Amino acid sequence: MASSKQPLTPSSAIRHRRRRRCLLGTLAALLALAVVLLVLFLTVLRVRDPTIRLVSTELTGVAPRFALLPAPSLRLNVTLILTVSVHNPNLASFAYADGGHADLSYRGAHVGDAQIGPGAVPSRGDAEARLALTLQADRFLAAGDARQLAEDMEGGALPLDATTRVPGTVVLFGLFHRRAVAYSECRFAFAVAEMRVQSQECTGGTKL
Structure with missing residues (x-):
């Protein structure tokens, strides 16, 4: 029985790589934001006594x-x-x-x-x-x-x-x-x- 999967065309392969890069970039941005918020909480948001x-x-x-x-x-x-x-x-x-x-x-x-x-x-x-x-x-x-x-x-x-x-x-x-x-x-x-x-x-x- 022949496989139902169609080979990726050059254009669809490019779109797939772009989506993967976009996803990786989004995850990296979220990770960087989490690090910034953690640093902010440990330094700037630390309450000092009046x-x-x-x-x-x-x-x-x-x-x-x-x-x-x-x-x-x-x-x-x-x-x-x-x-x-x-x-x-x-x-x-x-x-x-x-x-x-x-x-x-x-x-x-x-x-x-x-x-x-x-x-x-x-x-x-x-x-x-x-x-x-x-x-x-x-x-x-x-x-x-x-x-x-x-x-x-x-x-x-x-x-x-x-x-x-x-x-x-x-x-x-x-x-x-x-x-x-x-x-x-x-x-x-x-x-x-x-x-x-x-x-x-x-x-x-x-x-x-």
């Missing part, structure tokens, strides 16, 4: 409250405006909506908190955020005895710790979006008489 610095504090209000129950007591709430500077060393910008939160503690006792409003930090740029921090003065005594607080006040500075957590989105070239959480921990001395930050030490990072 640096956070407490710039200034401002006393804006004092609100005393007198409670009769369960026992007569005087509670004092103090509102501080904190200005925080954030430097973003990454090529990607960081945008955050409502949901950020900051906690303040004195010698292990929680004494204040603040909500962080929406904002954005540009790529390889800086941005400032203002936080309205409510200090509950009566909680300072919960950290220990009144003598310790008096000694710190007499020394002119209160040792405080601030922890900040800001969920947001990392945006690269306006195309790639990835959820991330920026966080920071700051230990600083707050000068009571001058109402300013005397010294500070902050560390920060980003979790994807």
Whole structure:
């Protein structure tokens, strides 16, 4: 029985070779693209930790409250405006909506908190955020005895710790979006008489 296969004509053989070359070229281009994306992910897209610095504090209000129950007591709430500077060393910008939160503690006792409003930090740029921090003065005594607080006040500075957590989105070239959480921990001395930050030490990072 004669074979049904027809011998390739010169023109069909040329077309076959062209299709094979086109297929090989496409595969090579896809492989090169995969390598480029891998290198991009390992270098450019690698998220580096932002640096956070407490710039200034401002006393804006004092609100005393007198409670009769369960026992007569005087509670004092103090509102501080904190200005925080954030430097973003990454090529990607960081945008955050409502949901950020900051906690303040004195010698292990929680004494204040603040909500962080929406904002954005540009790529390889800086941005400032203002936080309205409510200090509950009566909680300072919960950290220990009144003598310790008096000694710190007499020394002119209160040792405080601030922890900040800001969920947001990392945006690269306006195309790639990835959820991330920026966080920071700051230990600083707050000068009571001058109402300013005397010294500070902050560390920060980003979790994807």
